Amino acid sequence: MSTHTCAEPQVLGLQDRLWTAVTDRDEHAAAAVVLAALDDGIGAESALMDVIAPVQARVGLEWAANRLSVAQEHAASAIAERVIAALAHHPSVRxxxxxxxxxxxxxxxxxxxxxxxxxxxxxxxxxxxxxxxxxxxxxxxxxxxxxxxxxxxxxxxxxxxxxxxxxxxxxxxxxxxxxxxxxxxxxxxxxxxxxxxxxxxxxxxxxxxxxxxxxxxxxxxxxxxxxxxxxxLPHLGDQEYTLVVRSRPQLVREVLAQLESRFPAAAAYTDQQREHTAQDIAHIVDHLGVALYMDDDELFTGFLVWTAGILDARRVPAASLKPVLDVLGTELKDFPRSTRLLDRAGLVLDALLATTGSRPRSLG
CATH class of the missing domain: 3.40.50.280 (Cobalamin-binding domain)
Structure with missing residues (x-):
């Protein structure tokens, strides 16, 4: 097996060719890029870590920026897995x-x-x-x-x-x-x-x-x-994590029910919009739960900042997250750690909105 690691210009060229192949959903072209590189002497580990891995990381970033659809991201990931399998069975890397x-x-x-x-x-x-x-x-x-x-x-x-x-x-x-x-x-x-x-x-x-x-x-x-x-994790003794996770369906329903009073336009949502909104709320509750599990504010605030970026890329202002936090805060007012997390997240979101000036709109 060759241990040669290709120089940076060659790596970048291979990355570009592989990126074109995976975004064209051309599995054979993607495999040909990597297998030809092996035949030219690139080390198999370098092909994995310096070519395939960075391209897959780029796929994730492009999805987050709304330049790739979910279907395109899934197709690219599936191709990457099959290219890795082809590499693993290449005679030169046994x-x-x-x-x-x-x-x-x-x-x-x-x-x-x-x-x-x-x-x-x-x-x-x-x-x-x-x-x-x-x-x-x-x-x-x-x-x-x-x-x-x-x-x-x-x-x-x-x-x-x-x-x-x-x-x-x-x-x-x-x-x-x-x-x-x-x-x-x-x-x-x-x-x-x-x-x-x-x-x-x-x-x-x-x-x-x-x-x-x-x-x-x-x-x-x-x-x-x-x-x-x-x-x-001794803080789990307070049972907040367990109780919040068990209440997830009810919390999602309550937030959805109150959205209409906070956003009159929510009454006119299509079924698909309501489904997407419910999924977004469920993700927020899930991350609140894991932040409670770890007793780590950053797990929740970091997720909200990331979500705000995702929404912005899809032309949905981050201010649409505020009513979700408000309703959850009301519903979980008797839970001290949940209250702390939601208050902290609200402050972080307020600071973010102060720099963007976005106005409330639907999550869906």
Missing amino acids: TAPRLGRVTVACVDQEWHVLPARLLAEVLTLRGWQVDFLGAQVPTPHLIGHLHNNGADVVALSSSIPTRLPAAHAAITACQAVGVPVLAGGAAFGPDGRHALRLGADAWEPDARSAARRIADGIPVPVPAAGKQQTDD
Whole structure:
């Protein structure tokens, strides 16, 4: 296998050609770009991390900016996965396993599989025996796999912060059977603070650094008998997280019901507009829930700032988020931590609106 890493101009040229192929939804052209690069001597790891990964990151940014539709983003992601599979089966990149065994999996309910797939391929290229379990792996199934096959390390991937409670359960369960956990993915924060808060044995920001950390060795955890969620997160004892999550359907209905009085135009929403609005409200409640779980204001305020940018790109003023926060604040007035989070989010949103001058409009 070649270890050559191409120079920056060559990388940028490959990225541009791959971008054109994936946005044209041309799987064969996309595969041809990468496979030809392998034939020309680019290292397989460089093809993965310097060509495919940046193009996929660009796909996400272009979707957020409303320059790619959801369907286009999904098509591009599907093509990327198939190109990685083609690369993995190219004769020049076959690597016999000579190191230990690593299980790579996405946490339960996490469908963003590409970061985990990139790590699995990098580890394979470096000589590890990898069990890649793919997207949305329920924790009991993950533990069953470990019992049946063993592993030196479990690498858990999560991209969406609302999956952090599921990640916590998986981390605790893996450690209970004596397997260390390396966490990775955007859900754990840019500095990995959420991974460490949830008790992960290690965190790394990308596949290359994760592979190095695994090679350096991660100590086997000492199982803690009867460990509970509140051992890592004692604030969960107030039950706010549980009560808010259980109330999600009622909260969404109440916000929708009150929107009409706050926005008269809401009475004329189409069914599709109401459905989109309900989905947006549900996402807000979900992120409020995970912020309660982690007791981290930034998880909620950061999501609202991101959402404001998404709405703005779609010509929906961010001020449309204000009534949602107001209604939730009224409904959750007896919950101290929820009140703190909503008040803080309101201040952040007010500051944002002061710089944009946007006026209220529907979320849908």
